[in-house]
Amino acid sequence: DIVMTQSPDSLAVSLGERATINCKSSQSILYSSNNENFLAWYQQKPGQPPKLLIYWASTRESGVPDRFSGSGSGTDFTLTISSLQAEDVAVYHCQQYYSPPYTFGQGTKLEIK
Amino acid sequence: QVQLQQSGPGLVKPSQTLSLTCAISGDSVSSNSAAWNWIRQSPSRGLEWLGRTYYRSKWYNDYGVSVKSRITINPDTSKNQFSLQLNSVTLEDTAVYYCARGKVGVRREFDYWGQGTLVTVSS
Numbered sequence: 001d002i003v004m005t006q007s008p009d010s011l012a013v014s015l016g017e018r019a020t021i022n023c024k025s026s027q028s029i030l031y032s033s034n035n036e037n038f039l040a041w042y043q044q045k046p047g048q049p050p051k052l053l054i055y056w057a058s059t060r061e062s063g064v065p066d067r068f069s070g071s072g073s074g075t076d077f078t079l080t081i082s083s084l085q086a087e088d089v090a091v092y093h094c095q096q097y098y099s100p101p102y103t104f105g106q107g108t109k110l111e112i113k
Numbered sequence: 114q115v116q117l118q119q120s121g122p123g124l125v126k127p128s129q130t131l132s133l134t135c136a137i138s139g140d141s142v143s144s145n146s147a148a149w150n151w152i153r154q155s156p157s158r159g160l161e162w163l164g165r166t167y168y169r170s171k172w173y174n175d176y177g178v179s180v181k182s183r184i185t186i187n188p189d190t191s192k193n194q195f196s197l198q199l200n201s202v203t204l205e206d207t208a209v210y211y212c213a214r215g216k217v218g219v220r221r222e223f224d225y226w227g228q229g230t231l232v233t234v235s236s
Contacts, residue, residue, distance in 0.1 A: 001178065031219065040222035049211050049226035050160070061224070093160055097221035101177040102150075104160040 002026050002096050006105035012113040019081040021108045023094035028074045031098060038098035041070055041079045043090045044107075050093060054079065086112065115139035117212050117227035125206075125234050131199040135212030135227055142188045142195055143168045148215040150223060151186060151197045155208035166195055167217055207234045 003026040013019040029038045037057035042050035052061045054070040057077055067082045081088055089112060094105040121133035133151075140147055148167035154160050164176035166186045176184050185198045199206060210230050213223040 034219050036219065038221065042223075049213075049229050050223070051226075052222055052224050055220065055222040095160070095222070097215070100162075100165075100175045102162040102215075102221075104162070106159050 001101055002029065002098065002103050004094055004096055004103050004105040006092075006094055006108050008108060009106065010109040010111065012111045013081075013084045014113045015086065016083050017113075019084050019088070019110055021079045021092050021094075021110070023072075023077045023079070023105050025075045025077075025096055029096045029098040030074050037073055037077070038096055039070075039072075039077050040095045040097060041068075042093045042095065043088075044093060045090045053092075081110075084110075084112070115214060115225040117214065117225055119210070119212055119227040119230045121230055121232075123231055123233060125202050125232060126236055127203055127234055128201055131197070131202050131206060131210075131232055131234075133197045133210055133212075133230055133232070134194055135196070136192065136194040137214075138193075140214065142166075142193050143190055145169060146216055146218070148217050148221070149186070149188070149195045150213045150215050152211045152213055152223070153208040154211070154229075157205075158208070161208075163197070163199075165215065169217070202234045204234050206232070208232060 005024045007022045039057040041054040044050040058070040069080050091107045116138045118136045125131045148165045150165040151163040183200045188195045212227040214225040
């Protein structure tokens with residue numbers, strides 16, 4: 001199985017400041033046929049299912065604000081929120097969909113400082 | 114707009130079978146471009162993908178290693194839904210269970226999720 005490891009486990013950032021969450025996979029999830037990384041980021045608020053933010057490591061899902069961006073390739077990935085808003089308080093999960101079993105990181109809890 | 118509506122009991126006794134259903138609207142369980150997944154979430158295990166069913170001229174299933182011997186995911190084309198059965202449950206199967214749509218091919222992320230069902234295993 002591909003193991004996904006996020007860092008940090010929790011993060012406190014001031015409103016308007018940048019938040020950065022990292023995700024590392026135990027093997028490359030770069031798909032050679034289309035040169036895309038098979039990595040997604042999800043946002044989960046209490047009592048709700050996860051919401052897809054980013055796929056292919058850096059493509060924003062329709063309707064997701066452009067303050068959210070994803071980067072990275074191979075085994076190392078980053079989710080960046082450029083200017084933290086109050087509504088961004090949530091747990092963020094990365095997930096690989098390169099090969100089943102599809103696996104998630106342990107989640108990063110983002111709070112306001 | 115795709116919607117997934119989950120149903121099923123929230124309490125299951127140890128050693129019995131957990132059964133949940135996910136009703137699909139806005140898409141088809143027989144779609145050639147979708148896969149239908151079950152995922153669970155617990156404080157101890159985080160988000161855990163359990164398995165999927167999808168149709169490509171015939172039906173296919175993939176299951177997670179930790180539940181492979183106990184799980185069945187079945188489509189129901191007459192009702193446009195799919196189901197999860199998990200046999201011989203233990204306390205460790207207590208979790209929030211989600212159904213979710215994924216795609217097959219070069220886009221496989223989960224773009225639509227059900228509302229979640231808290232299933233407690235207790236006598």
